[in-house]
Amino acid sequence: MSRKIKAVQYGVGAMGRVMIEMMHDKGIEIVGGIGRPTSAIIGQDLGTLAGIGPLGVVVTGDAEKTLTETKPDIAVVCITTYLADLWPHVELCARLGVNVVTIAEECFYPWRTEPELSRRWDALCKQNHCSAYGIGYQDFYWGNQITQLAGTCHSITSVKGFAQFNVDDYGPEVARDHMVGLTADVFAVERKKKGNRPSYMQMVGDLIIDGLGLTFKSVTEDVYQTTASQEIFCKSLNVSLPKGIGTGNANRTHFETLEGIPVDIEMVSKVYEPGETDQNKWEIKGRPDVSVSNERPATDILTCTEVVSRIPDVISAPAGLLKAFEMPPIKYRRRFD
Numbered sequence: 001m002s003r004k005i006k007a008v009q010y011g012v013g014a015m016g017r018v019m020i021e022m023m024h025d026k027g028i029e030i031v032g033g034i035g036r037p038t039s040a041i042i043g044q045d046l047g048t049l050a051g052i053g054p055l056g057v058v059v060t061g062d063a064e065k066t067l068t069e070t071k072p073d074i075a076v077v078c079i080t081t082y083l084a085d086l087w088p089h090v091e092l093c094a095r096l097g098v099n100v101v102t103i104a105e106e107c108f109y110p111w112r113t114e115p116e117l118s119r120r121w122d123a124l125c126k127q128n129h130c131s132a133y134g135i136g137y138q139d140f141y142w143g144n145q146i147t148q149l150a151g152t153c154h155s156i157t158s159v160k161g162f163a164q165f166n167v168d169d170y171g172p173e174v175a176r177d178h179m180v181g182l183t184a185d186v187f188a189v190e191r192k193k194k195g196n197r198p199s200y201m202q203m204v205g206d207l208i209i210d211g212l213g214l215t216f217k218s219v220t221e222d223v224y225q226t227t228a229s230q231e232i233f234c235k236s237l238n239v240s241l242p243k244g245i246g247t248g249n250a251n252r253t254h255f256e257t258l259e260g261i262p263v264d265i266e267m268v269s270k271v272y273e274p275g276e277t278d279q280n281k282w283e284i285k286g287r288p289d290v291s292v293s294n295e296r297p298a299t300d301i302l303t304c305t306e307v308v309s310r311i312p313d314v315i316s317a318p319a320g321l322l323k324a325f326e327m328p329p330i331k332y333r334r335r336f337d
């Protein structure tokens with residue numbers, strides 16, 4: 001591109017604000033910001049919210065007007081996790097022909113869990129010549145790193161992953177989604193109310209299975225609550241969590257494939273107690289056995305760096321809903337202008 005990339009920040013919470021700072025730093029022009037229409041941040045300057053000083057661009061509550069008037073090359077959508085909840089926002093972008101990169105976890109691979117919306121989204125993008133990509137930390141650390149590692153094997157017999165991150169590194173949407181601060185009884189009731197929505201690791205497993213050319217057969221998921229062994233403070237909800245209260249959850253997801261190669265992933269996502277750190281460890285059994293372990297990955301920052309790094313790739317990608325393993329290698333660019 002010979003001119004500056006123009007971006008709209010759609011959802012200006014904890015992650016959205018870091019995106020603004022990083023995009024600005026890389027030479028992307030922030031042309032708009034969209035918040036919840038009733039939010040207290042409507043009318044506030046995006047740069048001020050991101051802690052980099054005023055940019056002269058304010059948050060609006062009218063997504064359609066902002067996207068139509070500013071004509072961005074991309075919208076960076078950081079609102080929520082599941083595609084059904086995100087649908088009005090990404091449908092609007094696709095209808096207006098605006099490329100999207102979103103950190104909504106289900107959008108990493110929504111094809112099995114939300115097949116109808118995925119097909120509609122893909123078709124709408126193709127019809128309006130734009131693309132959409134659901135990533136964040138997933139792109140490399142839970143996706144391409146694993147599929148490429150498998151590519152170094154002659155044959156594989158199983159894939160196993162373990163990931164842990166601190167829910168308190170994100171905004172209140174994440175803490176609420178992980179049911180922080182609940183007693184065991186309320187946790188059980190809330191889990192049921194959520195209709196046992198799939199954990200993020202279901203999309204990660206689906207992406208890996210598709211990326212390895214395997215065929216999904218079945219999935220089982222075991223979710224349990226993590227609890228505080230001592231009183232700790234949750235800064236994203238601004239509450240103290242007494243001993244015994246829920247700090248988040250953990251889940252074990254087991255996939256069977258038609259090829260007989262199981263994929264097992266365990267994810268622990270909770271408010272940390274002193275001394276706990278982020279983890280990401282993967283092991284592929286086969287010929288030969290291979291593994292990768294990322295020491296204390298900064299999961300929250302890597303969410304934003306990967307999204308920003310991918311912006312030129314999404315803009316130049318073929319129209320449609322993109323899959324991580326079909327993208328070019330993620331590439332360092334000092335600046336985009």
Ligand SMILES: NC(=O)c1ccc[n+]([C@@H]2O[C@H](COP(=O)([O-])OP(=O)(O)OC[C@H]3O[C@@H](n4cnc5c(N)ncnc54)[C@H](OP(=O)(O)O)[C@@H]3O)[C@@H](O)[C@H]2O)c1
Pocket residue numbers: 010011012013014015016034035036037038039040078079080081082103104105135136137138170171172173174177303
């Ligand atoms: N893929 C990844 O690696 C990754 C990493 C981190 C987070 N995430 C996901 O990204 C989402 C956001 O995380 P976060 O930490 O930034 O949470 P957050 O701080 O709670 O931010 C969410 C933002 O979305 C805004 N919002 C709500 N409804 C909206 C609407 N209709 N239009 C525009 N904005 C709206 C909220 O505004 P109000 O505060 O006014 O309601 C809030 O500012 C979560 O679902 C999280 O699970 C993904």
